Amino acid sequence: MPLAENFFDSDTFALTRNLAGFFVVVFWLATAFWVLKDARRRIDDPWLVAMAALLGLFPPFLGPIVYLFVRPHDSIEERLDRELENRALEERLAERDLRCPVCRGQVDASFLVCPVCTTRLKQACASCGSPLEPIWQVCPYCATSVPPGSTTSDDVLQPLRVRRSS
Ligand SMILES: [Zn+2]
Ligand SMILES: [Zn+2]
Structure with missing residues (x-):
């Protein structure tokens, strides 16, 4: 060809x-x-x-x-994001996992007394009855100032918060 x-x-x-x-x-x-x-x-x-x-x-x-x-x-960024999300979720769960110092029954952060053993957990606001954290100087719900000494000296729930090691 x-x-x-x-x-x-x-x-x-x-x-x-x-x-x-x-x-x-x-x-x-x-x-x-x-x-x-x-x-x-x-x-x-x-x-x-x-x-x-x-x-x-x-x-x-x-x-x-x-x-x-x-x-x-996943990209490195996505992995980091997920890790942070998981940690935040764990922390939120740990915050929620409050236990009564006396009977170790599960209690809520808003409880004034333990429903199982009636241990006093928090003081109530004199005006609106909301549960007060010991370090608060004013009630955040109704703006009534908390007289010093009216709340328990330390948060009885604090040491029992379950902290997960990360
Ligand atoms: Zn209890
Ligand atoms: Zn109040």
Whole structure:
């Protein structure tokens, strides 16, 4: 086929081949760069990031696909966010987990007395009857000032708050 041979020898073919090769290389580097960027968002360990970057380069195009399968599901930021959320939730639960100092029955922060053993837990506001924290100098619910000495000297519930070690 003289025509085809002619075409394959022509400058047009050489140019097309070079252009195609150029685009393949650019695409290869772009995918590798994307892997590097994505790995840095998701992986903390610099060695693992370096390995992911290598995988992005070799084998070309296949490496990034493999990376997609093995990469961590969440970004570092998302993991930190979730950790903070969990800690806040735990703290809120710990706050709620109040127990009577005498009978260890579960009590609420708003209880004035323990419903199980009738131990006095908090003083009530003289005006509105709301439970007062020992350090309060004024009732936050009705703005009546709390006379000094009218609340228990220390919060009986405080030492019994369950603190989870984080
Ligand atoms: Zn009790
Ligand atoms: Zn009050």
